[in-house]
Amino acid sequence: MAANRRRRFGNVRKLPSARWQARYLGPDGVMRTAPQTFATERQAEKWLTVIESEILRGEWVPPEAGEILLSDYGDRWIRERRLAPRTRQLYEYLFALHIGPHLGHLALAAIKPATIRTWRGKLLNGGTPEPQAVKAYCLLRAILNTAVREDEILRQNPCRIKGYDRYHTPERPTATIAQVYGLADAMPARFAALIIVAALSGLRWGELAALRRCDVDLDAATVRVPRKLAALKDRLEFGPPKSAAGVRVVALPAAAVEALHEHLADYVEDGPEALIFTGAKGAPLRSGNFGRAVKWTKTVASVGLAGFHFHDLRHTGNTLAAASGASTRELMHRMGHGTMRAALIYQHATSERDREIARAMDRRITGEGRRRP
Template sequence: MGRPRAKVKRGFGEVGQLPSGRFRARYTGPDGGRHSAPITFVARIDAEGWLVDQERMISRGEWEPPARQVREVEEAPLLLGEYAATVVARRRIRPGTAALYAKLLRLTILPAFAGQPLGEITAAEISAWYAGMRTTPTQQANAYGLLKSIFKEAVEERLVDVSPCRVKAGTQKERAREIDVLTVDQLNRYLAAVPEARRVPLLLAGWCGLRSGEVRGLRVRDLDLDIGVVHVRQAVVRLKGQLLIGPPKTDAGVRSVSIPPHLLPALREWAARQPVREREALLFPARDGHSPLNDSVLRVAHNKGKAAIDMPGLTVHGLRHTSATLAAQLGATLAELQARIGHSTPNMAMRYQHVAAERDAQLAARMSAFATGRPG
């Protein structure tokens, strides 16, 4: 949906279209105050009709503020399902985000609230709904975040007075387990156990902090071994069962990451053995040589690596955690961590710094134990 239309000048009052597509009517009353219709309208003509009624009451001397006017309003209440569809449709979001929102609406939000008037949904209902998703913490946080943003827009458009989304820390994902982080020795042994054909993409995930989709989206020209940098400009995403190439997960995901220099000789040797391909071709294509690599292919190789270091809970995404935590341990600032791992907010970067601080304390304790001869 496009931008709201400008207010239409009239002899009495004004009608303006809201971002939701509905219309709001307002006028200056005999008391000198500004008054708005108690509801918004689907059609402009209905908003204008309300203003005509108000003007007639003033001319007959029967006027009182709309808040005290007692009359039946035939306008149907705006339902959550209708408004949510409007809000999501007008947002400029990436295809992957649009697919996530559609899934969250279909599975969690609409079954609970689709047929309820927007202004009648209570905080207690939302709290109970939120609590019912406790066994799926990631979905719980994402669904609540989406619903909260929908009500935020409803408040801004004066469709409701206050948002009923008041769950404390509702958008903070409850993590089922701590971040898996490898030591340098574990990372080296992991990579040695990975099949050679898939070693380099997993190496870039572990040492440079790239997401799986970002690694698989790299083009030949994105790996610059002359200056030791990998440029993240696109990513592979799965949408409705298909692998598509699009922008990274966030704007911050577009970045250039320096490769640790000790890896460059091996990477240059690997690059020299690769067939000559166009600069725009995928660096790690599927077997046909041009299609995006399936994430399951990397997982199969990854499983061999994690078995070698006896870390059954390690995920491909866990390699990214390792890179970020190692950078934090070596003194990276929040801004440097955000830039390296491609996060738009410092929240996750702070988590990596916290993990690094804990490990530094453990290291200090072991140093003291060594110095004193006491067990650590």
């Protein structure tokens, strides 16, 4: 006959098989039985002691929770998360291509750091570009962070491997002012102002494509950025900028104001809601269609900018702003970033500005009658 023994936490009993069973009442009010039986009563009690300590430390998770498959949890995470449409499509793509086929069959609790290392190695050895592998890793880390911090399914996130969340990005080129104007002159006339404004404002492609007449104040020399245009798989969609910091008003140099003034008169319909930059038939801009229409690769090479991307115009504008003396906070505002990380990138590119400062110091020293050694 089975024997019972009461204890402070949980209970153990001897089964007819002569092995010992351990049971306990979890914090969620559910009675649970140990997944295995024990050869001795002492072993069963030790197991209960471990479970009790986990509960007291706040580290206990329902054992059955870890049996949830990553495929199910990841799909639900993407579906229920509040995401911009384009971000959602990117996450669906990354999960379907790089995560689900390799790890989707695993229970969350079965995913360990060693699992992550093996998975990443397979991706890279299979020809997945490193930037894609990093994006997939960061998505998986975000999903499992929710399992740890919000749903309390896991104790630790296995995606905690140093260096897996970054990759080396070669320095992107910047154009000189002469090259910017040379590129604008090489464009079909209706796109010349787009090049100049992109280089002198630092706006993103999607922000430029979404600009309307009501967003530009030529007298104040400013442009308001209240929205972006996102190209989804099956449609274009207007929406808020990339982040809250993306909603901003950017001051424009006189050269950009002049280009916009001519462009508005020649290519933009009347009415405050008229899009400023459109295709030849007046439709909203798509980056792919634009690239083909202007023969981008050939055109940038013709002005000495081989390999130059449209986004490099934003890089050019931000570098120019940094070299003109913009502070980190001012750069963050112009760029539409809420953190200093991106803005600090441009602080390194101010050697020319440093030389200008040195020359100004030299002029002041000379002006005050001090002779250079």
